Each structure stands twice: as C-alpha cells, then as structure tokens.
Amino acid sequence: MLFHLRSLLNNAALRNGHHFVVRNFRSGQPLQNKVQLKGRDLLTLKDFTGEEIKYMLWLSADLKHRIKQKGEYLPLLQGKSLGMIFEKRSTRTRLSTETGFALLGGHPCFLTTQDIHLGVNESLMDTSRVLSGMTDAVLARVYKQADLDTLAKEASIPIVNGLSDMYHPIQILADYLTLQEHYGSLKGLTLSWIGDGNNILHSIMMSAAKFGMHLQAATPKGYEPDPSVAKLAEQYAKENGTSLLLTHNPLEAARGGNVLITDTWISMGQEEEKKKRLQDFQGYQITMKTAKAAAPDWTFLHCLPRKPEEVDDEVFYSPRSLVFPEAENRKWTIMAVMVSLLTDYSPQLQKPTF
CATH class of the missing domain: 3.40.50.1370 (Aspartate/ornithine carbamoyltransferase)
Structure with a gap:
C-alpha cells in the first residue's frame, strides 16, 4: 500500500508527460492515455x-523500426x-x-x-x-x-x-523487447530462471507479472533472491493473476517454461568466491536435458558474458538461443529510455500487443 501511495504521489508531481492514442476496438474511437516519464x-x-x-x-x-529498418535520422x-x-x-x-x-x-x-x-x-x-x-x-x-x-x-x-x-533494469527491457519480437506477445509466457538470485532475477521479479508473465526461478540454497524483493513479487503475482515459483530444483523451474534464462554465477566483485560458487551451482548448467522439461517453443536468454559452466554450447549456439538479438536490443532499449526521460517524443509505430 505504501509503495502504491508513493507511486501515485510521484506521478502527480510529474510534468510534460507523453501522450499516445490507443483505439477502442469496439467503437473504433481513440482513447486518450497518458504515460509520464520525462524527468523521472x-x-x-x-x-x-x-x-x-x-x-x-x-x-x-519504434526507434529500431525508424532508424534501423527505414534508415531515418532522428536527432x-x-x-x-x-x-x-x-x-x-x-x-x-x-x-x-x-x-x-x-x-x-x-x-x-x-x-x-x-x-x-x-x-x-x-x-x-x-x-x-x-x-x-x-x-x-x-x-x-x-x-x-x-x-x-x-x-x-x-x-x-x-x-x-x-x-x-x-x-539491472535496462537489461530486462532488452530481454522483453527480444521476447516481444520473437513471440509477438509477452502475456502468458512462463519465464524459467535457473541460476543466482541476483540483480537480473530481481529485475524480472519486479516486472514480469505486470505483463501477465509467470516466473519459475531455481537458485541453490543460500543464493535465493532478496526476501523483500520476493515478498513484493508475490504481491505483484497476486494482483496480476500470475504464478510465482521459487525453488531449488532446476528441472522444476524449467518445467513448461517458454524461456530458459540464466546469468553468470560469478559477478564482478565475487571472484574470491569462485571455487565455492562453482561447487554450489553444480547441476544448474542449462543443457538440452533442461530444455526437454521446457515448453515445445522454448527459447534461451543470457545477458552475457557467458561461461560454459552456466549453459553448454549446444543450447547457447542453438537456433533457440536469442542471446545475440538480446544483446543488440540493449542499444534500442537504452535509446528509448533516454528519449522517454529527456524529450516529449511519441512513437509513430503502431503500439504492439503486449
């Protein structure tokens, strides 16, 4: 409740918000919607x-379409x-x-x-x-x-x-854009996280349910996501009618998942923990055995840089792997963040179905 009250107060104080039009598909009449991001x-x-x-x-x-596909210059x-x-x-x-x-x-x-x-x-x-x-x-x-x-x-x-x-919010925006491009819609997807309970997982937990996505996350004991983040993620799941599973079993997290996701097990600043972490994460490597538990249309994401112990070559370089489009989309999403926070530009591309 406190979070939502603070959000409302912050929104009320914003100025120069973006405006865009969404059609009412029953009447065909435009509905005015206001998203306020400038200055935030x-x-x-x-x-x-x-x-x-x-x-x-x-x-x-919109920026990717206009600049990359149409060759426009947008200063x-x-x-x-x-x-x-x-x-x-x-x-x-x-x-x-x-x-x-x-x-x-x-x-x-x-x-x-x-x-x-x-x-x-x-x-x-x-x-x-x-x-x-x-x-x-x-x-x-x-x-x-x-x-x-x-x-x-x-x-x-x-x-x-x-x-x-x-x-790591800007990474997750790139992940979602990549999945939107591949699946056509995010709603109803099941994300299967297998790895550390780190900043990437935290960012997924703070956003996935808002798109109607389900989350199944497996972490080793002692590497669970922050309890305060988990509590808020449970609230988001309840509010949006999605499911949240936190487990220590990688195959349980992978079961029925549309998207298999992992990250480095040893982040910068954790080099001294390398030997212990490699031991604690035994059994968490994503392989084709993991993929067999996933949905038939499974794909794979990794924010990079990748180490072989996290995911084997067969998965990482497979046609199901979206890691390189995911990496490119870091550029288009950070551009969008900067444009939305600094200008009054509104997209010209038809709004995707999320």
Whole structure:
C-alpha cells in the first residue's frame, strides 16, 4: 500500500508527460492515455507500472523500426549530454549507451573510477549536484544500489541505473523487447530462471507479472533472491493473476517454461568466491536435458558474458538461443529510455500487443 501511495504521489508531481492514442476496438474511437516519464529516474522497474514499461518497449520498437529498418535520422537528443559513471567494466552497457546516445544526436561522456571515484574524491551529494549542472542525465553502473539512490535524491536530472548489486533494469527491457519480437506477445509466457538470485532475477521479479508473465526461478540454497524483493513479487503475482515459483530444483523451474534464462554465477566483485560458487551451482548448467522439461517453443536468454559452466554450447549456439538479438536490443532499449526521460517524443509505430 505504501509503495502504491508513493507511486501515485510521484506521478502527480510529474510534468510534460507523453501522450499516445490507443483505439477502442469496439467503437473504433481513440482513447486518450497518458504515460509520464520525462524527468523521472530509472533506478528499478518496481517504480514503474506495467503501462509505463510497455511504453518504453513500444518506443524501443519504434526507434529500431525508424532508424534501423527505414534508415531515418532522428536527432532527438541533439544538444543533450549524458554523464556515464562506470565503477564496473562493461561491454554492452557502455557500447549501447555511447553509440545509442550519439546516434540520436547527443553527447555521451564516459567516466571511470579514475575520473570520478564516487564518495571518495568527492561526496555523492556534491558529485550529483555538479553533474546536474553540466549534463542532462546520468547513467551509473555501480556496486551499491544505495549510491544510486543518493545520486537520484540529490540530482535535478534523471539518474539511470546501468547496473547495481540489486537491480539491472535496462537489461530486462532488452530481454522483453527480444521476447516481444520473437513471440509477438509477452502475456502468458512462463519465464524459467535457473541460476543466482541476483540483480537480473530481481529485475524480472519486479516486472514480469505486470505483463501477465509467470516466473519459475531455481537458485541453490543460500543464493535465493532478496526476501523483500520476493515478498513484493508475490504481491505483484497476486494482483496480476500470475504464478510465482521459487525453488531449488532446476528441472522444476524449467518445467513448461517458454524461456530458459540464466546469468553468470560469478559477478564482478565475487571472484574470491569462485571455487565455492562453482561447487554450489553444480547441476544448474542449462543443457538440452533442461530444455526437454521446457515448453515445445522454448527459447534461451543470457545477458552475457557467458561461461560454459552456466549453459553448454549446444543450447547457447542453438537456433533457440536469442542471446545475440538480446544483446543488440540493449542499444534500442537504452535509446528509448533516454528519449522517454529527456524529450516529449511519441512513437509513430503502431503500439504492439503486449
């Protein structure tokens, strides 16, 4: 209840929202719908309604269609600048954001820990206020979610989570766009997560039910998702009439799943735990044996980089694997995030059926 009240209060304070038209299929008359994203932060998808997340996916599809397929030039971010804070190394997050922001006419500025040491060379509060005066938005890839929360609290510009210990929302947007393109609709899909109870799983748990998707997640004992996230995910599942299964049995999680999903077992900062983690995750590798328990139309996702112990080559390089379209869609979804938070642009492409 408190979350929903806070969400309503935040929405009431927003300005310059996006407008789009959806047809009433009985009368054919347009219905005015308002999605307000301009000026907001994207720290976790739990702060966004299903319609707001769908809007970002619609905008992603629109930009991909107009730029990649039609060859249009859309300088929607001309004159805008983006600060990119990276405490962790990156391939997809950095490349997708830099090239995407520049493709839309904006100027991205990459800042490593040697350039900006969060909370050490300068306080988080001071850093946030300085960047607010020099850039139009900040994407931060950090170790601690609390650092993002502080940046957002002190900033007067949008702060976007490029990855933290708790959430990775921009990755999940790319996953959903990929599944939307493949299946035509997200509603009713069963997602089967097999792996660590990490930031990727947390982001799925904060959003899947809002699309009418079911979630079955298997994690080893001691690697379960955060209890507060699990509690809220149960609430979302109840509100949206979906199912949520948390188990320690990989085959139970895979049973009937449309989408098999995993991630690295050893994230950056966990290298010292490698030997123990590899032992604890025995039996969690996704193979064709796992796939036999899944639905006939199963597909596979992995946010990359991938290690063979997480998924074998037969699955990873199979025609069922969507990992490389998934990686490309990181670009189109982060572009959509930036456009939605910084402009009043509305999609021209017909709204997909989610």
